[in-house]
Amino acid sequence: MAEQKLVATTGNALVAEAFRQIRPDVVAAYPITPQSSIVEDIAKHVASGRVHTNYVTTESEHSAMSACIGASAAGARVATATCGPGLAMMWEMLYIASGMRLPIVMANTNRALSAPINIHCDHSDVMGARDSSWITLFAETAQEAYDNTIMAVRIAEHPDVLLPVMSCLDGFITTHAVDRACMLDDETVAEFVGEYVPVNALLDTENPSSHGNFSGLGGLYFEFKAQQRAAMARASSVVAEVGERFAAISGRSFGMVEGWGMEDAETAIVVIGSSAGNVRHVARQLRAKGQKVGVLKIRCFRPFPVEEIRSALRGLKAIAVLDRSDSFGAEGGPLYLEIRSALYDLQERPPVVNYVYGLGGADVKLDLIERVYSDLSGIAVDAVEPAPLTYLGIR
């Protein structure tokens, strides 16, 4: 295992360090709170010669992603970062990046979408982009944000995959908090991500190719999309394999889903991002009182780890899914819908309830989590009729 440096720093500073160590050829970005300090730090790393990246400032996120797409198609290793309204503004270009099979790596510092205006954390931004064919990883801590960012490069560039990867961390909660973490040394990261060998690079004049062509009626648009779906399916084993390789150099395990207490749990909460820590903290306290509770954290949302989720949740008496975004008009939040769908083929389907929580950075207090476990116990033990959807902690 490689030598590591113990640091006390913010999630954003660590992600910027990861990008420095990855040594992208091009970073094109537009600043937006709470992502700004990532791109500011990258700009500083470039200006001080700590990394030889071509740093391109653009006039909007739409342009930032467009520049990333151009650079990536040309044959460069490309990284960027955004969040919230910035990700929303990139939306059109997200599909072009994935449709052209460009292995761009982007950090997204999860931020709510206006109105009302709000700069704080929720997952509305990334869930809005969930169908854009970007591999999507989530971090609970600054450490995981750092680790995911480095792994993202190997996943995106894997010849079986060639899809862009979004590495998400919770705005302010993870981006701006000082946390304790370990950094790998530069050489270890450089060796792990390896030299980038682009596929069909536009600047490879010996082998001319064209990208993103017109493919209307009678074209191959439909077939391209089927290939994207196949690539995303292949990404599952690649994510797991890269996770294992990263664990070997870092000593930190990576699972597409990570369970706590799931071995003999009777009830469980499924959660994404920084709140997983809050849930685990409460679960520990309840375990100490003899309650068989578990936590299932989703670290890889795309591709959605259906098999892992099914095997973790099989046989439970009641399950709560926590969504930090809503799908207005649907039965519940996006994670809830997919968890329910994943469990549909089980012979015995456990009751699943949904809690929308923490929108716009609303504080995820521990007593709210206690309430969810208490509700689950009511369903599992006292056969209380489950409420399908609750806005958790609403005033």
Add this chain to the structure above:
Amino acid sequence: MQQLTEIRWHARAGQGAVTAAKVVAETALAADQYLQAMPEYGPERMGAPIKAFTRISTTPIEIHCNIENPHIVIVLDDSLLDVVDVAEGLTDDGVIIINTCTPPEQVRAALNVPESVRVACVDASGIALDTIKRDIPNTPMVGALIKVAGVVDMKVFKSLLAKNLSKKFGQEMIDANWASVDRAYEEVTVA
């Protein structure tokens, strides 16, 4: 057994509370402890009331929520006492440290906290004006914290302070800040 210390900082934006919350957290790394420091971002304008939080623990910190029952409250501006309930949720064995010229007995009477809570006062702004020549009371407040509650190692804090300041300032500013910490350590009074 987890030993967890939770500190809540009250200040006005621009007084350096966020920086102090972070540097105090960073001191824990030297003792191989776990740490967390985060600001509560609201309206980002100078003078607005803000909060910041520091957690220091002997075991990993999993929770990511605001601190509602702090062991220590640090108030960088006594005009906040009329605006914010700074003692809200303070543990019964807690301590509240305030930047003020008012004697601690008088402040205690105004705060309405239980007997078991210690109230400490220090003229951190006065000290800052004398030493740093600017009303930035964050570093002297840490000096008072070290005297009243421990938590932070003086030597570790001073060396981190110097490291942070040296990015922008020379030795003169570092010495002035160190002096402000020492004076607050000496001058803080408890009731």
